[in-house]
Amino acid sequence: MSPDDWHLTEDLEDFLARAGDFLQSRPALHTVPLTVTEALRTRGADAYGADTPVFGLLERAGAVRAAFFRTPPRRLTLTPLTPEEADDLAARLAGLGQVLPGVNADHDTAASFAGAWRRHTGALPTLHERERLYRLGTLTPPEPFPEGRGRVAGERDREQLMLWHREFVTDIGGTPAGDNSSWADTRIAHERITLWEAPDGTPVSMAGRTPMVAGQIRVTPVYTPAHLRGRGYAGAATVEVSRAALAAGAAEVLLFADLANPTSNALYQRIGYHPIADFAVYDF
Incomplete structure (x- = not known):
């Protein structure tokens, strides 16, 4: 795979049409993307007082493997990624000149992306918070x-x-x-x-x-x-x-x-x- 395997869009409807089933396949782990995109769908960007939201998905063999969203100026939010997938995404976003304030994801994904972002941009990651998800x-x-x-x-x-x-x-x-x-x-x-x-x-x-x-x-x-x-x-x-x-x-x-x-x-x-x-x- 390569950084170009990530599809980026500002079109929420396009994103949900392609990634909606994937997000709903693991509703607990994907709770934040599900609730944020639902708020954006029903109330627009004003739901988060955000600039234009950005969405992304990774497809492999015709199936969505991972996704992300960002409601600027907030941090990037990721679904679980392998270290290789995290590195490719960091390379793609850095290559586009993106400036990110941070990342929010499951522990392993967040650590992998933070390390990759430092390699590709020189930005120093600082752990802000550790959270536990409960059911x-x-x-x-x-x-x-x-x-x-x-x-x-x-x-x-x-x-x-x-x-x-x-x-x-x-x-x-x-x-x-x-x-x-x-x-x-x-x-x-x-x-x-x-x-x-x-x-x-x-x-x-x-x-x-x-x-x-x-x-x-x-x-x-x-x-x-x-x-x-x-x-x-x-x-x-x-x-x-x-x-x-x-x-x-x-x-x-x-x-x-x-x-x-x-x-x-x-x-x-x-x-x-x-x-x-x-x-x-x-x-x-």
Whole structure:
């Protein structure tokens, strides 16, 4: 194979027509490409406040073997690749003069591409984050369960959701958007954020979920303000949103956890999530 075996396009419909079945063949491992391309299909590039998205696929013997997407200015996201495939893609993108801020993929693929990108461009990769992907088995509410109740976020919660989303993005090392009102409006309209309320009705934690694509729903984001942590609120919100995902008919309910946070990883396993793959994010 050669770098030219990679087909690049800015046409989402063309990409999905050719790579859609491949992405849906492994819905858990491909959860991010599936959910991002679905958002782009239904809402356009404004879904991510991005410049023109770029997509790519690798075909071999008439079948798609791998794919990628990028919503600038964000990092490149890859499906699993062999080291040779990662090197060929790096060579192709470097040859086109692409400037990448980083890569996000399963651990081995991300490491292979980061090394290849350094060879082809001289850019120094720095490990930004390691994540673990979990799949829900039997949902098991934690003990003790905090007092309060879960409810779906509505229009009256709009300002709260916008604030918490900005705080969440900052917590994970991102840069909050200047205006995240569309993020809140979309999730309110489609009832995709669950709040956990204290007994007095005060929201104390939130957990969101993606739309269902290829039978999978991913729980994201999960956020509790710093001064309210350690009281079981995040676990309660995650249980409630997981129930909502199951009620919506999801065959697989997934979530990512930062491996630098042992508390959240232990929590998700206690409530029934099982690890299935490790991912890595590199900055260049």
